[in-house]
Amino acid sequence: MTIRACVTACVGGALLWGCASLATAQGSIGYQLLATSKTSTMEKEMNAASAGGFRFAGVMGGDTAIGGQEVVVLMAREGEAVNGRFQYKLLATTKTSTMQKEIQAAGDAGYEYKGQTVFSSAFAGEEVVVILERDRQATPALYEYRLLATSKTSTMEKELGAAGQAGFQFVGLTVSKTAMGGSEVVVITRRERR
Numbered sequence: 154m155t156i157r158a159c160v161t162a163c164v165g166g167a168l169l170w171g172c173a174s175l176a177t178a179q180g181s182i183g184y185q186l187l188a189t190s191k192t193s194t195m196e197k198e199m200n201a202a203s204a205g206g207f208r209f210a211g212v213m214g215g216d217t218a219i220g221g222q223e224v225v226v227l228m229a230r231e232g233e234a235v236n237g238r239f240q241y242k243l244l245a246t247t248k249t250s251t252m253q254k255e256i257q258a259a260g261d262a263g264y265e266y267k268g269q270t271v272f273s274s275a276f277a278g279e280e281v282v283v284i285l286e287r288d289r290q291a292t293p294a295l296y297e298y299r300l301l302a303t304s305k306t307s308t309m310e311k312e313l314g315a316a317g318q319a320g321f322q323f324v325g326l327t328v329s330k331t332a333m334g335g336s337e338v339v340v341i342t343r344r345e346r347r
Contacts, residue, residue, distance in 0.1 A: 183229065206235065213225050214282060266285055296344065297344055302338070321343060325341045
C-alpha cells in the first residue's frame with residue numbers, strides 16, 4: 154500500500170513543490186522537487202530537505218511554467234535515510250576564475266562535486282551553477298578541482314587531454330555565456346589530492 158502526498162508552498166520567495174511516497178513495501182522512494190529563482194535560497198532549501206533525510210538526485214536550470222527562470226533540484230529519500238547526514242553547497246557565478254576558486258575552497262572543506270547547470274538570473278545574467286555535497290558521517294575524499302573554459306571545442310579537447318595526462322577526471326559539462334568569454338564550454342575535472 155502506497156500513500157502519495159504532494160505539497161506546494163511558497164517559502165522565503167521560493168516556490169517549493171514536493172511529493173513524498175510513503176509505502177509499507179520495502180524499496181519505496183520519496184521525492185522532493187525544489188524550484189527557485191534565487192540560488193542563495195536553493196542552498197538553504199537543499200539543506201532543509203537533507204534534514205528530512207533527502208539527498209541530491211539532479212539539477213537543471215531553465216524556464217518553468219509558473220516561476221519563469223529557475224534552478225530546479227530533485228532530492229530523493231530511499232529506505233532508512235539519515236536525517237541531516239548530507240550538507241550542500243551551491244556555487245553560482247558568471248566568472249570562471251571565481252568558480253575555480255570557490256569550487257576548490259569547497260573541495261578543501263570536504264565537499265564533493267555532484268552536478269552543474271546553467272541558470273539565468275535577473276541580476277547576474279547567465280551563471281554556471283555547481284552543486285557540492287559533504288557527507289557528515291564519512292571521512293571526506295579531498296579533491297583538487299580544475300575548471301576549464303573556452304569558446305572553441307578544439308581548444309577544449311586539447312585542454313582536456315592535458316588535464317587527463319595530469320590525472321584529472323571529467324565530472325561535469327555545461328555551455329553558457331560567461332562574463333569574460335561569451336558563449337563557452339565549461340568543464341569541471343578533479344583528481345584526488347596528492
